[in-house]
Amino acid sequence: MNHGPGWALALERSGLAVWMRQALWAYPAAEVGHLLGVVLLAGCAAALDLRLLGLSQHLSVRQLAGHLLPWAWRGFGLVVVTGAAMFAAHASDWWHNPAFPVKMGLVAAGGVNVWAFHRGVYRWAAFWDQGPPPRAARVAGAVSLAVWMAVVACGRLLAYL
Amino acid sequence: MRSGWAPTGYGLALALAVTATGAAWAHHGWSSYDEGRLLTVAGAVEEARFEHPHVTVRVRADSRVWLVILPPPTRAAAAGLSPDLLGPGVRVSVEGYPHRREPVEMRALRLVVGDRVFRLR
Numbered sequence: 001m002n003h004g005p006g007w008a009l010a011l012e013r014s015g016l017a018v019w020m021r022q023a024l025w026a027y028p029a030a031e032v033g034h035l036l037g038v039v040l041l042a043g044c045a046a047a048l049d050l051r052l053l054g055l056s057q058h059l060s061v062r063q064l065a066g067h068l069l070p071w072a073w074r075g076f077g078l079v080v081v082t083g084a085a086m087f088a089a090h091a092s093d094w095w096h097n098p099a100f101p102v103k104m105g106l107v108a109a110g111g112v113n114v115w116a117f118h119r120g121v122y123r124w125a126a127f128w129d130q131g132p133p134p135r136a137a138r139v140a141g142a143v144s145l146a147v148w149m150a151v152v153a154c155g156r157l158l159a160y161l
Numbered sequence: 162m163r164s165g166w167a168p169t170g171y172g173l174a175l176a177l178a179v180t181a182t183g184a185a186w187a188h189h190g191w192s193s194y195d196e197g198r199l200l201t202v203a204g205a206v207e208e209a210r211f212e213h214p215h216v217t218v219r220v221r222a223d224s225r226v227w228l229v230i231l232p233p234p235t236r237a238a239a240a241g242l243s244p245d246l247l248g249p250g251v252r253v254s255v256e257g258y259p260h261r262r263e264p265v266e267m268r269a270l271r272l273v274v275g276d277r278v279f280r281l282r
Contacts, residue, residue, distance in 0.1 A: 021212040021213050022212055024235055024238060
């Protein structure tokens with residue numbers, strides 16, 4: 001602490017940040033919530049990604065996406081709220097941690113991948129709903145799998161760098 | 162193909178992640194402390210912080226102020242420690258491992274306050 005940009009230092013002095021650092025169980029609870037959110041997000045994404053890579057081709061891609069993606073978004077919501085609380089507690093430390101910008105960059109890359117998938121190949125999912133996925137869908141699935149695994153790795157590395 | 166850009170972007174991100182990983186291993190982990198050297202520091206508490214991720218105590222011993230790293234607040238509380246035991250001026254004796262690079266930082270294994278001994282892990 002006591003280094004870093006002014007807004008980060010101000011954030012660390014906020015009531016939420018002080019409470020996150022000093023309340024005995026607030027931080028562990030946020031960590032548990034963050035992990036559950038990651039499990040929902042990365043787990044649901046991975047289940048769809050494997051289908052996009054060509055596994056279990058008898059399953060309808062649209063039905064699978066319709067079931068899994070709302071849960072992935074709920075997981076994302078949980079991750080954002082708990083992550084923001086933990087960020088506030090040690091904002092300037094996170095700001096200087098080399099794993100942090102990499103993790104945020106990967107999350108952004110994951111978001112762009114989601115956007116590209118839905119704007120692109122998923123628009124004509126009716127034509128490949130069952131059977132082998134087109135190349136663009138395989139690429140999106142592979143990118144998603146790799147990105148979320150790397151995000152998890154960066155998240156854990158934050159504590160050790 | 163619309164997502165043709167993606168593998169390149171990912172490769173770049175992965176390269177960044179790998180580079181960053183090599184940069185500075187183990188700033189926080191206990192591996193930063195030299196378990197081959199057991200050290201005892203006795204002095205007066207200047208400041209104690211019961212905060213996540215670790216309880217920290219500044220101890221003035223002679224002319225040096227040591228930064229003593231204790232377990233997380235939950236584990237310190239489980240060991241019987243509380244903030245009111247470590248007010249400014251309280252005499253303490255700390256046994257633990259010195260940091261490998263920081264000259265006046267140590268990880269506490271045993272903390273003695275008055276006649277009370279706290280075993281930390």
